[in-house]
Amino acid sequence: MNVSRRAALRPFGMKVYYKSGAFVAYKDTMLTFDAAEDCSGKSLRCITHAHADHTTKVNESNLLMTAETHELLRALRCLEYHASILEFGKAVEVGSVRIRAVNAGHILGSCQYVVECDDGALLFSGDINVHDTLVTKAAEPAHADFMIVEATYGSPFFVFPDREIIYSKIVRWICDCLRDGNVPAFKTYLIGKSQEVIKLVNEYLGIPVIVNESVAKACEVYKKFGLNLSYFCKNTAAGKELLRSGECVYVSNHRTDIPVDRRVKWAIATGWALRYRFDFYDAAFPLSSHTDFKGLINHVETCMPNTVYTMHGYSELLAKVLERRGFVASALESAETFIPFVYGRG
Ligand SMILES: [Zn+2]
Known part of the structure; x- marks a missing residue:
């Protein structure tokens, strides 16, 4: 654990926890990321991409997604619902935060969300691929104080061939x-x-x-x-x-x-x-739309957050590896349902 980095943090009031997906709360604003349910009933539900395991109950209201994800869901699920569209490179003000969409390189329309507030920024990176493929461009890094990263292939065993x-x-x-x-x-x-x-x-x-x-x-x-x-x-x-x-x-x-x-x-x-x-x-x-172990480490080190939360797959293992590499890191799921951190920039 990097004690100096942890000591540099002080409270600023953003809460993050896991309940069938990631929840982020800041002042009067509640966001969920690919969560299967909205425990508050008043969250903005940010959808990272159109894969079924990330779009449970997506027919509910108050959704945010990219135009590509919206088209895929309409075409494949034949659902009619209202969703706010966030274009890549643009930002939207939501309550007390500002949200940007950054390419995640996973499938068409897949995005990472950067959530900025007065005291800092959080990056929810969702499913990512940091390499170009024949159909997608590599995920873009984005600097943030806090980062939530997937760990699907977060074990050293998973290093894919070129x-x-x-x-x-x-x-x-x-x-x-x-x-x-x-x-x-x-x-x-x-x-x-x-x-x-x-x-x-x-x-x-x-x-x-x-x-x-x-x-x-x-x-x-x-x-x-x-x-x-x-x-x-x-x-x-x-x-x-x-x-x-x-x-x-x-x-x-x-x-x-x-x-x-x-x-x-x-x-x-x-x-x-x-x-x-x-x-x-x-x-x-072994052809995957996810990045492998090396790609996950590389993505975190390029984004350079102070604190990293891992989720899905090998989340505990990846968090330990990231700690050894100098990050404050832990698995988001192991924090159960309430507030694993309340930190801010020093
Ligand atoms: Zn996916």
């Missing part, structure tokens, strides 16, 4: 499948990973890609925001014909039978492939 190496292995596997008369199929997350695999095939192979209806809906939003993707929905005449030919790659968020006369080989793309066996798949690639 993305180009993973890409080349996927390309090789697709080529091998087609050479042997198999149709290569990928079971991928609906938002983010599906589009990355499609873009990879578009850029490196030029083989037609067939997708299921849900992936097609998500892809339409990516296209609306400027990403060039080429694919056919499996229910279209062209999609059916290509599937019959077998000369294509299939991408779906569900592993279901696909109408082809050839054998199908299934692959999964997930960071967990680095640690776990996926015996029900023919191949597993």
Whole structure:
């Protein structure tokens, strides 16, 4: 623990705690970040991105999100609700604080939130990726006094290979499948990973890609925001014909039978492939929309907060590592439901 940094802090009244997500309270302002519930009933609910585990009960009111996240949720959930839109690079005044959205590099529209008040700033970084991919730009660092960072892959075990190496292995596997008369199929997350695999095939192979209806809906939003993707929905005449030919790659968020006369080989793309066996798949690639252990450390050290709270995954382990590197750090979840800190800048 860095005693000198802790001693430099004095109270300024911002409270942070965890209850199905992060809660931040400052004077008369209450914010939640990706929380499944609003225990106060009057919080502004800040949504970092459109993945389902971060958007529970998102049909409630008083929401803040980026335009891209809003479009993805409308397209995929068919929900009608009111949400305030925060554009990247712009700020909004909410009660006693000012909120900015900064790119998180995780999926389309994913953001980190910088919450600024008279006494300091807090960065909620959410799910992040600090490396460029074929479909996203790397997360931007933002300086803040306090930082809440994810720890999904916050263990030294999770150091991913270079993305180009993973890409080349996927390309090789697709080529091998087609050479042997198999149709290569990928079971991928609906938002983010599906589009990355499609873009990879578009850029490196030029083989037609067939997708299921849900992936097609998500892809339409990516296209609306400027990403060039080429694919056919499996229910279209062209999609059916290509599937019959077998000369294509299939991408779906569900592993279901696909109408082809050839054998199908299934692959999964997930960071967990680095640690776990996926015996029900023919191949597993450690391609993640999250950053790895080194990326998390690098992101915190670039943002240079005084105090770090970790959440999700290996939060306790990552907090210990950050303490050894000179930060005041602890796991946010272990603080249960009330006020783990009330500090301010000296
Ligand atoms: Zn996510």
